[in-house]
Amino acid sequence: MNQPVIDLSPKVSDEVRKTTCYMCACRCGINVHLKDGKVAYIEGNKDHPVNQGVLCAKGSAGIMQVNAPSRLRKPLKRVGERGSGEFEEIEWDEALKIATDWLEPVRRKDPSKLAFFTGRDQSQSFTSFWAQNFGTPNYAAHGGFCSVNMAAAGIYTMGGAFWEFGQPDWDHTKLFMLFGVAEDHDSNPIKMGIGKIKKRGARVIGVNPIRTGYNAVADDWVGITPGTDGLFILAMVHCLMKAGKIDLNYLAQYTNAPVLVNEDEKSPEYGLLMRDENGKELVIDRVTGKLTPFDQPGVRPDLSATHREAGVTHRPVFHKMADMYLSDDYAPENVADRCGIPAKRIRAIAAELARVAFEESFELDHSWTDFRGEKHDKMIGRPVSFHAMRGISAHANGFQTCRALHTLQIILGTVEVPGGFRFKPPYPKPATAHPKPHVGMTPGGPLNGPHLGFTHGPEDLALLEDGTPARIDKAFTWENPMSSHGLMHMVISNAWAGDPYKIDVLFMYMANMSWNSSMNTRGVIDMLTDKDESGEYIIPKIIYSDAYSSEMVAYSDLILPDTTYLERHDCISLLDRPICEADAAADAIRWPVIEPDRDVRGFQSMLCDLGARLKLPGFTNEDGSQKYADYGDYIVNHERRPGIGPLAGFRGANGDKSGRGEVNPHQLEQYIENGGFFVEHIPEGSNYYKPWNTAYQDWAVEMGLYDKPMPYLFSLYVEPMRKFQLAAEGHGDRQPPDHLRQRIIDTMSPLPVWYSCEEENRASEFPVTALTQRPMAMYHSWGSQNAWLRQLHGHNPLYLPTKLMRENDLSDGDWATVTSPHGEITVPVLEMAALNENTVWTWNAIGKRKGAWALEENAPEATRGFLLNHLIHELLPPKGDGLRWANSDPVTGQAAWFDLKVRITKAATADEAQPEFAPIRSPVGTGPKNLTWKVGK
Amino acid sequence: MTSLPTSTDRKLGLVIDLDTCVGCHACVISCKGWNTENYGAPLSDQNAYGADNSGTFLNRVHSYEVQPEEGAAQLIHFPKSCLHCEDAPCVTVCPTGASYKRVEDGIVLVNESDCIGCGLCAWACPYGARELDQAEGVMKKCTLCVDRIYNENLPEEDRQPACVRTCPSNARHFGDLSDPDSDVSKLVAARGGMDLMPEQGTRPVNKYLPPRPKDAMPEFDVLAPFLEPVAEEPKGFLGWLDKALEKI
Amino acid sequence: MHPAPSVIFFTTFSGLGFGLLVWLGLGYPAVTGWTAFVFFAIAYAMAVGGLLASTFHLGRPERAIKAFTQWRSSWLSREAWCAVGALVIMGLYAAGLVFAGTRIAPLGILGAILSLATVFTTSMIYTQLKTIPRWNMSITPVKFLVLSLAGGALLSGQVQAALLLLVIAGVVQGLTWIMGDKALEASGTSLKTATGLGGAGSVRSFEPPHTGTNYLLREFVHDIGRKHSQKLRLISLVLMAGVPILLLILPFNHFFALLAVVSHVAGVLIARWLFFAEAEHVVGLYYGKR
Ligand SMILES: Nc1nc2c(c(=O)[nH]1)N[C@H]1C(S)=C(S)[C@@H](COP(=O)(O)OP(=O)(O)OC[C@H]3O[C@@H](n4cnc5c(=O)[nH]c(N)nc54)[C@H](O)[C@@H]3O)O[C@H]1N2
Ligand SMILES: Nc1nc2c(c(=O)[nH]1)N[C@H]1C(S)=C(S)[C@@H](COP(=O)(O)OP(=O)(O)OC[C@H]3O[C@@H](n4cnc5c(=O)[nH]c(N)nc54)[C@H](O)[C@@H]3O)O[C@H]1N2
Ligand code: SF4
Ligand code: SF4
Ligand code: SF4
Ligand code: SF4
């Protein structure tokens, strides 16, 4: 047959530039193909440690992102009322002058009058450095409303967390159990991992009220009742302990299970760990029978022996665990109904965990030496691994639930062992190695230390002399003593209420706070536009940096337009949230692979300029001139400690040093040559048992992750929590307010507990839980401006289980009114069978405000799309005690997005989802009608 | 030309694993990206930033719920693009010869410069694998990335379809299904790879690997020995603990 | 299927036009001169108009000529040849009648055959499609042919033939509906075979691949209520066959004849609308639309 001759080898591009994707915190390596200097095609970088060539939908759609019509073009000054969207374009010089004029007096008089909060930030070590130099205590990123429960619970318990900070040993695990994850930050690696273990035929168990995505491919699905995971997990802990299916050696050697606890109820030390004069935890050595610090050579800590001293009994933590978890309260039969999982199923899963962990255990031929100096010639593998994210952490009992899960994996001995869960550098790192929160202010000077950190008792709380909160978000107060990430979701409402105080300038970066990242969206909009008697806005000045025409732009007074991710430098740093793998330390950069075609500036570069104008010490040379020309300059030349800078790779004058080393002026070029990243593998034999493995500890010191080895014990028992409880019981001189005492005692148990959050959310009247999930092909609000992605998710029906559809006489496409204690929305519904029967859900952040994102006003995102956020309040419904309690975890302040309880009723067919908001004026117009995109000819 | 070749030298195609596809749409977008910039006219989008937006896609991911007689409902993500059928009805209906099946590898293609956009081939395809581009007025379909798999400007390892290269969960496999020893053929054999709509007689080259049985964990009765209690009470437990510790 | 006006007009009017040409080719009525001119003008207007209408649904009408190349395999290509052949031959034949006043019978018969073949090839474009079980039946070409002949008879004033053919057309049309209603099920194609997922339980479409629409949905998925379609079927049958038959039985009257034609055309148009609107393309299964 004679068939057409086609060009089988067309030229792919003129040039490939390798950089890092931006569309989520996974930060995959990308090859950007350019034709005529324009982006033609984006694919994954095969050499990259994170994604090894694969790329998600968002990453591949990057070309529509960097060319989105919604991109801001020039600095904007508000000319209409706030919220109207009326702006005037101004020059950068004027913009920076306005910012300087607003900020300089604040810094001189009272730096706390600036609240600087950053959202989807990937440069927190830099922005916090800036804020620290400015001197305000009011800085945080978005972790508080995101998943601080996950981070804090992991770090307090085992010196590292799930989130993107660790991963299952995908190559060896045989049973993988996933709790409450729809997508997560480590999204490509999780998918790659699931692919790997499915190929091996290993089992995946998904625990999630909703069976989509990862849970759809799970071999077994546990459609749990939302908010009850802690109970389910502790029931499995109960079964495993009762059956002795626990790794006693692991518990004795590597955890604080054998550490002795003061049992004298009257003592101010009641419940605290026994320590020697150096603060080392004490255990009984099984060999000598003597009391000894846990870390001495040859010590075999006893999990069982008690110790009496000065008339006070001390029992090991493990005794307390036995008392607590062997109780019938945690018997599967007694939790089954609450969790919506039959008791037999709970037992079956616990038994399967035990079977795989202990019967399918295996050994790797790697010898290693532990911190006690003991040599091991093998590494014992326990091929059971876990991962979890916001499904368990975004509840008001999330901190303890995350802790419960860590307890489960620790008693099985599966953390940092072959086949189990492993940390990624810079973790493991004990909570004590992190800074404590700092709020020491000097007008005109820098803050006395980093803002965020880990509290270890009442003395670390961020309180002023008079006991009131030092921070605008009330982080590190009695309301949420361990709020390691701050509480960005409380800033606007606190600033509006003047509680704890009023502020002058709200400066935000990359967070859509007037829309999808707030609870009580309408209320927040009102607070942003509210005026006092004199006609001044209650939050007087708002500066905001966004790259796109988001909903938040309309509520700001001064807009500093950012570049897109392919037009600027960025640094994915070991000081922050790097791209490490369990087997390697790695970091990466972004660099301007294309030039902006608009009058925009990279936010970080702009901060270098603004910092110099404000004469911030870290940003000014001795002669008063600007220290860092731009962010690229900072990345290369800034040093945190001598030899340690934002980037760990290609250090030293010749670029041949890793981790530590002098500044290398050609560092960025070398990163670019290397594909935009740097990776240093952990030597074999050092890559498991990291918290206790001498070789790893030494390697970490060499890499600059620590300054000295710091082996530690996992904290099944978190002593700092006990310290807060002790204060609530009346001990010590820093005392909580009375109304919080009981809550602190109930919720700050040093061993994980479960408590229900139903009553506070009025579950008896609102019996259905309403959830959101992240669509894999959308990133929060900003995917909707992407012409390709918005075809996949242009609106978001509310999915109802079959039972609720029938009960309410609903069929696909009908409309329903969803009522919560706080509000009401009317939305289209669709039926879903693979769903917990008392749960409804929708995709997160698809709903858009009319006029935003350069979309036409009748775009489905704005007419049928909706947010659940209208139903969620930052405060719980009133309890009648005259107080409004926050809708967040009492330990960390994590926003409890998923505690939302609702009621469903059928609604008349509607034209538009309710509530409807008036359109805002678009500062960028709307996008073109049709696209026929082709860069090359 | 519109007649089908009696046989092809190879049968290149995709094998899609319904057991591992997580429905992420990565393949959909990478396909859109590659094919917008490469073979033929760009894949256009209409009302790109407004209501009733739509566009040309060569690969789309559906999802289905399966309700077994007993137990929980299941959800299956289901990617679908051209199956490069051996008896491709889309080819024989074409009045212009634009639609053809390549003799060398069995790839079904549209020669866009001959296509009159009559749409008949799309009518003839049972799988919805062809879409008429609204801007260009010609028929678009999966090319099996014919301009990648032989492309000498690409490194050897990248000579595979864009969707396969990008799939994060490795649910897509590419190869020669006429060669019983190819990885894809072996996978099909091992996992019971199936045809879609076999009764349509199109003899698809692409195969689908069915999901493995779900919710099939052994009952507790079988697993019970792994949870035999060592003690019922905390006290007894501590006694057991002492003894157990002796042993390690 | 999407009932696109262009294809509805094309099939209806080209059917009528070629049907009329069949009768004229066979010499019914035996007309010459201006009368012949008028008859042929009507036939050509319908046939050519129909063909032109069909090019409206082409994405690239300027390349329509390429459609002649694949007559070996493609019914559409064959249709193109037949149509052009019929029009050319009938043109010569008509010239003889109009200008020379002579009927070249072999040319007429050949033209009639080609005209019928055109209608047949048109019908085969639809009939061949296994993807649309409602069309994929041997009665489909019968229906097209009978309707074309009946319409032609009506237009050419062949009252007896028209009466007979209208009755047959009505019956055939009714039969296609009865058989068509069972066709999808009988084809064996279902969501189960489409997805291969039937083994584990019952299959339901959950989410479409895009929340927006697409070419496939616009082209292949048209939902029409059953009650609605039953009503339209009845109306179409009455207009297509019932009314014309009644009018033809009445003593001949030019106005009635005109009315019969109008009624018939209206009935066929409705039937054609239904032909498309009711046709279930199996791709709809993937979208949970069947
Ligand atoms: N109902 C409900 N609400 C939720 C959640 C939920 O699960 N359910 N999840 C919560 C969680 S965990 C999070 S993290 C938040 C996320 O919510 P946000 O942090 O608000 O995230 P985005 O919507 O992506 O908004 C980020 C902003 O950054 C802008 N942006 C994008 N790229 C750039 C850039 O390069 N430079 C600059 N300067 N700006 C840019 C975008 O235009 C957008 O305005 O949402 C929270 N809200
Ligand atoms: N594609 C994409 N990726 C993203 C993002 C995005 O917007 N798009 N956002 C990024 C951000 S900021 C974050 S914080 C992460 C979050 O990543 P995820 O933690 O995966 O976030 P969610 O989508 O909120 O998923 C929460 C899951 O928990 C389930 N769930 C809710 N309540 C419960 C419960 O009580 N128990 C159990 N077991 N499950 C429950 C929900 O059904 C849902 O599947 O994703 C990041 N990655
Ligand atoms: S997972 Fe996707 S969006 Fe996130 S960094 Fe990787 S490619 Fe980009
Ligand atoms: S990329 Fe892979 S996992 Fe994602 S939808 Fe496509 S086939 Fe499924
Ligand atoms: S899937 Fe459709 S387009 Fe592809 S070869 Fe088969 S019939 Fe043709
Ligand atoms: S649309 Fe193009 S390829 Fe398809 S049948 Fe018509 S001419 Fe052939």
Ligand code: SF4
């Ligand atoms: S093989 Fe190429 S053209 Fe076909 S679906 Fe995959 S990416 Fe698209």
Ligand SMILES: [Mo]
């Ligand atoms: Mo988040």
